[in-house]
Amino acid sequence: MSMERICVVVCGVLLLMSTASVGWEQKHDYKLALSKSLLFFEGQRSGQLPSWQRMTWRKNSALRDGQEGGVDLTEGYYDAGDNVKYSFPMAFTATLLAWSIIEFGDGMAMGDEWINAAETLKWNTDFLLKATANLPNTVYAMVGNPYSDHNCWERPEDMDTPRPVYAVNTTHPGSEVAGEIAAALAAASIVFKIADPAYSWRLLSKAKEAYYFANTYQGSYSDSIGDAVCPFYCDFSGYQDELAWAGAWLNKATDSQKYQKHVDAAIRKIKLMQEVTDYSSIDTEFSWDNKHAGIYVLLSQIGQYKKEAQTFACGVLPESPTRTIQYTPGGLLFKTEGCNNQAVGSLSLLALIYAKHVRLARQRITCGNTKFPAWKLVEFAKNQADYILGTNPMGMSYMVGFGPKFPQHVHHRASSLPSIDVHPSFIPCTDGFSYLDNPNPNLNELTGAIIGGPNNGTDYFDDDRRRAALTEPTTYVNAPFVGVFAYFINHKK
Numbered sequence: 001m002s003m004e005r006i007c008v009v010v011c012g013v014l015l016l017m018s019t020a021s022v023g024w025e026q027k028h029d030y031k032l033a034l035s036k037s038l039l040f041f042e043g044q045r046s047g048q049l050p051s052w053q054r055m056t057w058r059k060n061s062a063l064r065d066g067q068e069g070g071v072d073l074t075e076g077y078y079d080a081g082d083n084v085k086y087s088f089p090m091a092f093t094a095t096l097l098a099w100s101i102i103e104f105g106d107g108m109a110m111g112d113e114w115i116n117a118a119e120t121l122k123w124n125t126d127f128l129l130k131a132t133a134n135l136p137n138t139v140y141a142m143v144g145n146p147y148s149d150h151n152c153w154e155r156p157e158d159m160d161t162p163r164p165v166y167a168v169n170t171t172h173p174g175s176e177v178a179g180e181i182a183a184a185l186a187a188a189s190i191v192f193k194i195a196d197p198a199y200s201w202r203l204l205s206k207a208k209e210a211y212y213f214a215n216t217y218q219g220s221y222s223d224s225i226g227d228a229v230c231p232f233y234c235d236f237s238g239y240q241d242e243l244a245w246a247g248a249w250l251n252k253a254t255d256s257q258k259y260q261k262h263v264d265a266a267i268r269k270i271k272l273m274q275e276v277t278d279y280s281s282i283d284t285e286f287s288w289d290n291k292h293a294g295i296y297v298l299l300s301q302i303g304q305y306k307k308e309a310q311t312f313a314c315g316v317l318p319e320s321p322t323r324t325i326q327y328t329p330g331g332l333l334f335k336t337e338g339c340n341n342q343a344v345g346s347l348s349l350l351a352l353i354y355a356k357h358v359r360l361a362r363q364r365i366t367c368g369n370t371k372f373p374a375w376k377l378v379e380f381a382k383n384q385a386d387y388i389l390g391t392n393p394m395g396m397s398y399m400v401g402f403g404p405k406f407p408q409h410v411h412h413r414a415s416s417l418p419s420i421d422v423h424p425s426f427i428p429c430t431d432g433f434s435y436l437d438n439p440n441p442n443l444n445e446l447t448g449a450i451i452g453g454p455n456n457g458t459d460y461f462d463d464d465r466r467r468a469a470l471t472e473p474t475t476y477v478n479a480p481f482v483g484v485f486a487y488f489i490n491h492k493k
């Protein structure tokens, strides 16, 4: 993509930018946090690295990915601290990055990070285009064998484990993976609409094709490819959420209602399931698996499913009488034992997007008998962001390389092993485990990585590389924070 074309957008956005409101103190340098949160993705890059790679301790890797299936599946991102590439969470990462740019790109332009954010997204969508190159019949769901990969502690650059290619097709469908890819490509088409119209058009037409495949051949990849994705990225929540989510994004990207009946049908099925399973927390779920709260917040922007979107807000707001989310004594949202920061980031992003809508509509949020102004949601998101950046009982930032105290034992193969620059010779599979188990800090700083977070519902944190639930970073934890930090660059409230 050409820089000149992107500048047209950035400069346009700068002119449109509204003046920030006054009020709360800027506790942290959100520009720096945004900049670092994007840098992290360079540490996750697979394939031939571009000339503008800034995280230089990482080198080319997995240059033959796809070969086993006779296709090109190089590049894209490793999902977390291992070296497997999974299309389902990668696509969700792309959708969140795109949504962050769509809603809060003005804050990125202010910090000159719009281009970095767009490049971060494009490295992802370029891979998703490869994963869907053989539609209408096939979508590639992953590259790598998670069992042999996890049995090694190996640098991506040294990888010698098998790289099988797993696909879904018309007889072995995967509506969640194809649906999330459709959502990601549709959302990204909005981001690139002005900066690169030809690329935007490619993304949108592929999004439509992926949606047709997902919706026509319904089934879960958990059944079709089984233990390759389960238990790692097993689709626990079913695929109706991805069908609704993708349809809603396609409506937004095409500025039409063409997908509305599919969206409504999928939501009807979700609600039936909700009744049967008494799954009451569904309205505050937003993760690589479960898109429910995101669907309602997205649709509420066009005046649909407003009650459900409000249920999300009321489930999250700390003072809400109908709150369902728990908080630690120090104020961090607590949802799960492992990788809790995923919920912290994704629900904070949703809160900011929903607050923007409520404010534009000049409404308030009604929770039981209590009404809240939109800024209460902004306050919630700010408290979460500030906690992550260091305002917490441990006095540490959960973003690597941010602030004076941050995690040193990140559960990440490339970051913990020596770089090729200092140790050019091959380190075989099991030899690497001495780097997992030793108490020394990681050798390479995975700058900007936001890790799993404090111990199970407490404000205490064990900086222990062997505890992946606490110290592993992932692309879909960082992605929503990109939007959150961008928001706080030029909004105080």
Ligand SMILES: *[C@@H]1O[C@H](CO)[C@@H](O)[C@H](O)[C@H]1NC(C)=O
Residues within 6 Å of the ligand: 166, 167, 168, 169, 170, 171, 172, 224, 225
């Ligand atoms: C469809 O996918 C399944 C599972 O990946 C595979 O076993 C099967 O051979 C594929 N069918 C075709 C026609 O490619």
Ligand SMILES: *[C@@H]1O[C@H](CO)[C@@H](O)[C@H](O)[C@H]1NC(C)=O
Residues within 6 Å of the ligand: 337, 456, 457
């Ligand atoms: C984590 O916290 C939850 C909720 O407080 C509790 O149910 C669960 O048993 C805890 N798990 C561990 C491993 O401590």
